[in-house]
Amino acid sequence: MENALVVKNQDGKEVTVNVIDIIEDTVNNKQYVCYNFTEMDGVFISRLVETEEGYSLETVTEEERDAVESSLAQIVPEE
Amino acid sequence: MKDLENFTEFYALYNSEHFKERLTSISSSSKLPEEKVSELKKTIERRISQLKALKDYVKQITPLIGNKMANDLLISIDANIESLEVTDKTLKGMMDSITADGFDLLKENVNTLNDKMFELDNIVAKIDSNFEDSLYYSVVSGAVTIDELESMKNKPGLSDEKIDMIEKTVERLTKEKEQTAEAEDQAEQQAVEDEKGNESETTDEVVEETIAVPSVSDGDAVTETVVDELQRRLDQIVYQPGMNYAQTVAYVRAEYELEQLDKQIEALKGKEKLSFKESVLLNQLVNQSTDLMLMLQAMNLSRKEQRREGQIFDVNQRLDEQNARIQREQEQRETYQSRTLQFISLAREHRLTARMEQIQAHMTRIQSNQRTSSLLAFDKQYKRLIRKSRRKARGQVVTQRATEAIEELRALRNDVVNEINNVRADVERFIHRPELVDHLREKPVTLNAQPVPIMLPEVDELEATIARAA
Numbered sequence: 144m145e146n147a148l149v150v151k152n153q154d155g156k157e158v159t160v161n162v163i164d165i166i167e168d169t170v171n172n173k174q175y176v177c178y179n180f181t182e183m184d185g186v187f188i189s190r191l192v193e194t195e196e197g198y199s200l201e202t203v204t205e206e207e208r209d210a211v212e213s214s215l216a217q218i219v220p221e222e
Numbered sequence: 223m224k225d226l227e228n229f230t231e232f233y234a235l236y237n238s239e240h241f242k243e244r245l246t247s248i249s250s251s252s253k254l255p256e257e258k259v260s261e262l263k264k265t266i267e268r269r270i271s272q273l274k275a276l277k278d279y280v281k282q283i284t285p286l287i288g289n290k291m292a293n294d295l296l297i298s299i300d301a302n303i304e305s306l307e308v309t310d311k312t313l314k315g316m317m318d319s320i321t322a323d324g325f326d327l328l329k330e331n332v333n334t335l336n337d338k339m340f341e342l343d344n345i346v347a348k349i350d351s352n353f354e355d356s357l358y359y360s361v362v363s364g365a366v367t368i369d370e371l372e373s374m375k376n377k378p379g380l381s382d383e384k385i386d387m388i389e390k391t392v393e394r395l396t397k398e399k400e401q402t403a404e405a406e407d408q409a410e411q412q413a414v415e416d417e418k419g420n421e422s423e424t425t426d427e428v429v430e431e432t433i434a435v436p437s438v439s440d441g442d443a444v445t446e447t448v449v450d451e452l453q454r455r456l457d458q459i460v461y462q463p464g465m466n467y468a469q470t471v472a473y474v475r476a477e478y479e480l481e482q483l484d485k486q487i488e489a490l491k492g493k494e495k496l497s498f499k500e501s502v503l504l505n506q507l508v509n510q511s512t513d514l515m516l517m518l519q520a521m522n523l524s525r526k527e528q529r530r531e532g533q534i535f536d537v538n539q540r541l542d543e544q545n546a547r548i549q550r551e552q553e554q555r556e557t558y559q560s561r562t563l564q565f566i567s568l569a570r571e572h573r574l575t576a577r578m579e580q581i582q583a584h585m586t587r588i589q590s591n592q593r594t595s596s597l598l599a600f601d602k603q604y605k606r607l608i609r610k611s612r613r614k615a616r617g618q619v620v621t622q623r624a625t626e627a628i629e630e631l632r633a634l635r636n637d638v639v640n641e642i643n644n645v646r647a648d649v650e651r652f653i654h655r656p657e658l659v660d661h662l663r664e665k666p667v668t669l670n671a672q673p674v675p676i677m678l679p680e681v682d683e684l685e686a687t688i689a690r691a692a
Contacts, residue, residue, distance in 0.1 A: 148663060150667040150669045151667070151669065153669070153670065156511065158669065161660075162656065162659040163685055163688060164654050164655075164656045164684075164688045165654070165655045165656055166653070166654055166655075167652060168652060169650070169653060174661075176686075177676070177677070178673075185675045186675065186676055187674060188566065188674050188675075188676050189673055189674065191662075193667075196665070197666035197668065198665055198667045199667070199668045199669075200667065200670060201670055201671050202670075202672060202674060208674055208676060210329045212677065214559050214649060214651070214652035215684070217645050217648055220546060
């Protein structure tokens, strides 16, 4: 895992995720992290928020998710 | 009937012209010689003896001519005898001195005698002509019973016509007797009912009232009884359909008056000696009695005539009905004929109407064909125009479609341009920086929420693509 990142979940356990992309919305001035888990299939997305202690990954809204999906689809070539 | 013929012959001899002539010649002479008066007296005595013989004869044939008729005859004969006796007495006086007054009286008596003889002659002739009625009234009056009358037809010397008359009379009387018996039964029932309502009226009083005989010496009570008796008889008249009620009442009244006159005559006859006034009264009573009797016979004849008229009326009525029926039949026949003619004319009209309808249908077909041919010509004439129009329309359609396609293409181009612009804007909006992961490792990262999956290609392809984009 080239872009492995260790994160703590709400139970305090540390989980390692593979960061695929960090997307910056220049219009709304927000950042999103696109990642996947080693033990789980699929790609997930969370909003990246900078706190005093560090960073936190928050739940995205439906609109935010759609916007990120379209952004990723535009750069992904269709077969 | 032979007896009756003998009686008529006998009476004709009695009423001979010779006797009349002799009396007339005697009465017409201005002075009566003694021998003529004595001859007249002998003639009168002989006539009286003949009248008495006639009286006996009438008594013998009473069953045949009826009690009532016989009584009438006897009364007439007695009156004649008495007149002759009066004349005889007058002649006795005339033997001593003949005066003009005595002659007039004699003449009057002779004339009266002649009149009576003439009346007697008529009565006898009517007895002969009304034999059937005489038989009927002989039974009705009670002189002869029905059985006796029936046995009379077996007597020798009777003609077939008379036997038929007796049989008819017996049949008529038997029928009437049966009807009377029924009426009496009904009357008895009615009487029983009346007796319940009025028990004070006794039978004795009724009988006394019925058999009361008026006499000269009786006063108002007698008159009242007479009126009651007459009223009783009038009340007994039962109205039947077709009867002449007024005539029946008149007949009963006349019959009753006749009985009363008979009673008065009997009362006068009962006296030993009659005064001149009484003898004249007796003559008058006899005349009245005879008149009434004739009137009753005339009424009987009138009844017969009425019956005959009724029959004629019935026949006329039937004739009228038959004529009316014939007229109705003729009208029906005429109606039938008119209906037949109407039916024929209707049938002809129907045929003509059918023919006209056929012609109209044919004309319609011809017109339709003409219209079709006209339409065909029209169609042919304007087919080219239609074709041209179609071509023109088709060209217009093609042009319109081309224009629409161009418009669509333009819209598509605009959409593409817009999409491109959008893509471009999105591409410029989102910046991919996967390398910032090194920066994140410097500080602790907390996963506060549930990760949201996104629908994207496989991770390897995505990473490669992102790498290219970055």
